[in-house]
Amino acid sequence: MLFFKYQKVKIMKKYIGIDIGGMTIKGIIIDRKGEVYCQGNVVTGWQNGGEGMCRNIRDLTEDMLRRGNIDREDVVGVGVGCPGMIDSENGVVVFAGNLNLHNFPLSETLEKYLGFPVRVTNDANAAALGEAKFGAGKDYRDSILITLGTGVGGGIILDGKLFEGHNSAGAELGHMVIVEGGNSCTCGREGCFEAYSSATALMKKTREVMEANPDSEMWRGYNLETVSGKTPFDYPNDKAANEIIDWYVKYLACGICNLANIFRPEVVMLGGGVSEQGERLTNPLQKRVDAQLFGGTQFAPVKVVKATLGSRAGAFGAAALAFGIKA
Numbered sequence: 346m347l348f349f350k351y352q353k354v355k356i357m358k359k360y361i362g363i364d365i366g367g368m369t370i371k372g373i374i375i376d377r378k379g380e381v382y383c384q385g386n387v388v389t390g391w392q393n394g395g396e397g398m399c400r401n402i403r404d405l406t407e408d409m410l411r412r413g414n415i416d417r418e419d420v421v422g423v424g425v426g427c428p429g430m431i432d433s434e435n436g437v438v439v440f441a442g443n444l445n446l447h448n449f450p451l452s453e454t455l456e457k458y459l460g461f462p463v464r465v466t467n468d469a470n471a472a473a474l475g476e477a478k479f480g481a482g483k484d485y486r487d488s489i490l491i492t493l494g495t496g497v498g499g500g501i502i503l504d505g506k507l508f509e510g511h512n513s514a515g516a517e518l519g520h521m522v523i524v525e526g527g528n529s530c531t532c533g534r535e536g537c538f539e540a541y542s543s544a545t546a547l548m549k550k551t552r553e554v555m556e557a558n559p560d561s562e563m564w565r566g567y568n569l570e571t572v573s574g575k576t577p578f579d580y581p582n583d584k585a586a587n588e589i590i591d592w593y594v595k596y597l598a599c600g601i602c603n604l605a606n607i608f609r610p611e612v613v614m615l616g617g618g619v620s621e622q623g624e625r626l627t628n629p630l631q632k633r634v635d636a637q638l639f640g641g642t643q644f645a646p647v648k649v650v651k652a653t654l655g656s657r658a659g660a661f662g663a664a665a666l667a668f669g670i671k672a
């Protein structure tokens with residue numbers, strides 16, 4: 346008589362990440378190694394209120410589970426990255442202007458619709474966690490993500506953990522002042538990092554320099570309406586374009602050095618549209634940061650690199666947020 350010994354196959358636990366944007370909600374299902382089992386997106390639907398948005402997240406989640414052929418029993422929990430001021434301990438969206446949410450119990454509502462434990466953090470924090478776990482920061486314990494888009498956002502990872510500050514309201518990287526009495530910021534202050542280092546600020550400066558330099562090569566491919574964050578980078582031999590880049594790198598390096606001198610991360614990762622310029626941006630930026638870094642670079646250097654996950658960073662980080670939920 347033959348006896349066969351059957352070994353039970355261990356199923357890798359899954360985690361769902363939800364990244365809420367103004368227009369689109371991105372979703373992903375991964376394991377702890379970052380292997381992707383399914384991903385998708387749905388319209389945000391904030392016009393239908395918080396409940397309507399949560400129903401859309403439910404539909405997205407059920408669709409991913411179905412397409413990924415994933416049993417609900419194999420899912421540990423859900424992490425969510427949401428814009429605005431977030432009370433992450435209680436899972437409440439204190440204020441998110443673009444979503445028209447005020448003191449909305451996001452975790453509680455989603456748990457009702459999804460049937461899984463839910464954790465919530467700010468979307469920029471989620472992106473930083475995603476890059477730290479699975480992207481440009483995965484080989485480091487201490488990292489900072491700076492996103493260069495319409496504004497300046499980001500997040501801070503210390504000793505492998507997300508830093509959020511008191512009541513989860515910290516790490517607003519774009520709103521430290523780097524020029525006292527400087528350019529006005531959307532937050533109401535003057536001279537903020539965002540007012541000098543966002544793509545919006547770069548485009549504003551580009552228009553000013555183009556108007557002052559009618560012979561610039563930039564006019565060959567752009568006008569004042571079509572200017573973008575890449576405009577000056579497209580003309581490496583143009584004096585006016587290089588003037589803009591030097592101006593931008595100066596202020597971006599100032600903000601990075603301030604953060605580096607406080608937190609001393611191993612790496613600063615750049616995300617957002619402007620970061621797509623790659624080494625044309627990071628090379629001069631690294632030189633300037635190295636020259637200004639407190640104590641120099643011999644003992645505790647700080648690398649400046651391009652983030653690697655792109656628009657998926659927030660969903661990856663949201664899923665990683667759920668790693669803290671007990672299986």
